Structure formats: C-alpha cells, structure tokens
Amino acid sequence: MIGNDVQVAGEYLTSGEVVGIPTETVYGLAGNALNEAAIVKIFSVKNRPYFDPLIVHVASTQEIEKYCHPLPEQAYWLAHSFLPGPLTLLLPKKKLIPDLVTAGLPNVAIRVPAHPMLKVLLEELDFPLAAPSANPFGYISPTTAQHVEAQLGNKIPYILDGGPCAIGLESTIIGWEAEQPVVYRKGGLPVEKIEAVIGKVEVRQHSSSQPAAPGQLKSHYAPAAPLKLGNLQEMITCYKGKRIGLLSLCGVYPDIPQILQVKLSMTCDLNEAARNFFSAMRYLDGLDLEVILAEWMPEEGLGRAINDRLRRAAAL
Numbered sequence: 001m002i003g004n005d006v007q008v009a010g011e012y013l014t015s016g017e018v019v020g021i022p023t024e025t026v027y028g029l030a031g032n033a034l035n036e037a038a039i040v041k042i043f044s045v046k047n048r049p050y051f052d053p054l055i056v057h058v059a060s061t062q063e064i065e066k067y068c069h070p071l072p073e074q075a076y077w078l079a080h081s082f083l084p085g086p087l088t089l090l091l092p093k094k095k096l097i098p099d100l101v102t103a104g105l106p107n108v109a110i111r112v113p114a115h116p117m118l119k120v121l122l123e124e125l126d127f128p129l130a131a132p133s134a135n136p137f138g139y140i141s142p143t144t145a146q147h148v149e150a151q152l153g154n155k156i157p158y159i160l161d162g163g164p165c166a167i168g169l170e171s172t173i174i175g176w177e178a179e180q181p182v183v184y185r186k187g188g189l190p191v192e193k194i195e196a197v198i199g200k201v202e203v204r205q206h207s208s209s210q211p212a213a214p215g216q217l218k219s220h221y222a223p224a225a226p227l228k229l230g231n232l233q234e235m236i237t238c239y240k241g242k243r244i245g246l247l248s249l250c251g252v253y254p255d256i257p258q259i260l261q262v263k264l265s266m267t268c269d270l271n272e273a274a275r276n277f278f279s280a281m282r283y284l285d286g287l288d289l290e291v292i293l294a295e296w297m298p299e300e301g302l303g304r305a306i307n308d309r310l311r312r313a314a315a316l
C-alpha cells in the first residue's frame, strides 16, 4: 500500500518489516539495520545475492560515528560540505552493524539522506535503516512510489510516498584505500564537486569479477529490450525496419513517432536529465521494443553518472 504517513512506516519498521522509503536519490527498500531478520527480508524481497552489501541510512552526520570507527580527515570535510545529501561514505564499521549488512566486509557504506520526510522518519526511529534501491536486483531503479508499487507492491506492507526523487540517480560512493580517496560509484554528487573539496580522486571503473567493489556489477539497470549506445541518427538508419525507441538528452527525431522517443530535458540540462532518466528507461521498457537506442551524455556533472548507468544498462 502507498501512503504518506511517517508514523505508519515507522511502526512497520519497528516491528521488523521492510517498507519502501523516499530519498532524494532513488526510492529505497528499508529495514532495521541492526535487526538480522529484517536484513534477510530485504535480500529476499529484492532477490539480491548476499554478497552485495547494503547502504545504512542515518539521521545526522553525528550519528555516523556511532556505527563507524574514526573517520579519515577528508571524510569530515566531505560530510561538512555535502551531508545531508547524495554521498555515501565507505568507512570501517563498528561491531553494532551486523556482518549481513556489509556482506562480511570490514567497511560499512553509510549515508545521511536529505529527503525531508525520510529525515523525520529517521529521527523518530532508534535504529538506522539499511536500504538498497527498491527494485528487483539488476533492474531499473525506482524514482517514484508508483515504481516501487509496480514491482514490489505485493511483497511489502507499505510504501512511504515522498513524491518524485529530486536527484534521480543513486548516491556517489567514496571510500579510502591506503588513505587515498576512491570513488566506487559515480552518482548524484558529481565527482568535480568532491574534487573541489579534497583534490583529485581516483574513479574506479566497474568490475563484474569483483562484486565486493561497490555497486559495480557490469550488467545492471537493465531493460528487457537490448540497449544500444551511439550516435542516434546513425543508429536510426542502421536499425531501420525494427521497432525502435529513442533516448536522447534533448534532440528530436522527426522520422520516429513521438511516443517512441524520450527527451530527458527540454533545455539540455543534465540535472533535469538525471531526474528523468530512470522513469524514461521504464517508459521505454514498457513499449515492447526490439531495441532501445540511446546517446551518450556530455562527460560532465551528472552526465558522467548517467553515462555509467547507460553503459551498464547496455552491459558494455
């Protein structure tokens, strides 16, 4: 059931249930991070392999220290600059966090979400929330309560509706190796903004052989129809005669029916494009197409994170 009652969501969570929650990035499938039975439910509802660890959500930056050992100095600067917001820190966990949450890894991924309704919920609870994105494993992430309902509605008792996600892409994940910062997943906080605070960071490419590296399975966000990336005009010619759908930043292609093309932004704005991206993928996925043709975004700001999702939707 979809509703907007924070109290109801809180009661389900306190009783060990899992519920859909809004965040500023994407919707999450949340459970009590300190309750192993609730964590098991998250994995089973999402059909997620146990080797893929979960992000823990807390109400404030101060709370991070309850669950993690002393932070590297750079983590403080980042927290000060960007939290609450779309940034997840990978930090050494304290014993309080069950090994199930981190898939046995020594670090926990932790974040302070900026969504006002979720903030109220987290402040009411006396435990943090573990929450992966609320989609079946490997499928497109949800950015509205209706997206969650469509796929997981019959498996969970409640979805807290906080409206469409303001950012629309998952959080950026950063950690430290030998005190050097590493971005493991490009996301809602552009790498340029991080570098403006702590200097150059390494951005790790995805790895399918090493799923312990965060969020970086090669095939992910996958629609049912194959997705091809390149120059749209050239691909339209190449796939002539097939049932094709188009995903562009802001172009219009007169030869293709309007309902088969999605333009991510009226004004070629990458923030707007990010906000619309996962909805657009779902829309195209619902059209029974033979192939989805998409173009690369400019490699700047949120364009880099959208390109990462496109690359993995195409399993490149």
Ligand code: TXA
Binding pocket: 023, 025, 026, 027, 028, 029, 052, 053, 054, 055, 088, 090, 101, 102, 105, 107, 108, 109, 131, 132, 133, 134, 169, 170, 171, 172, 173, 211, 212, 213, 214, 215, 216
């Ligand atoms: O914006 C977000 O981060 C959303 C919202 C709901 O907060 N959550 C999200 O969770 O995207 P999920 O589970 O779909 O993606 C989190 C990624 C996973 O792919 C996982 O591999 C990685 O973070 N991760 C989580 N904990 C980790 C850990 N302890 N060590 C390494 N990677 C971790």
Ligand code: MG
Binding pocket: 132, 133, 141
């Ligand atoms: Mg996910």
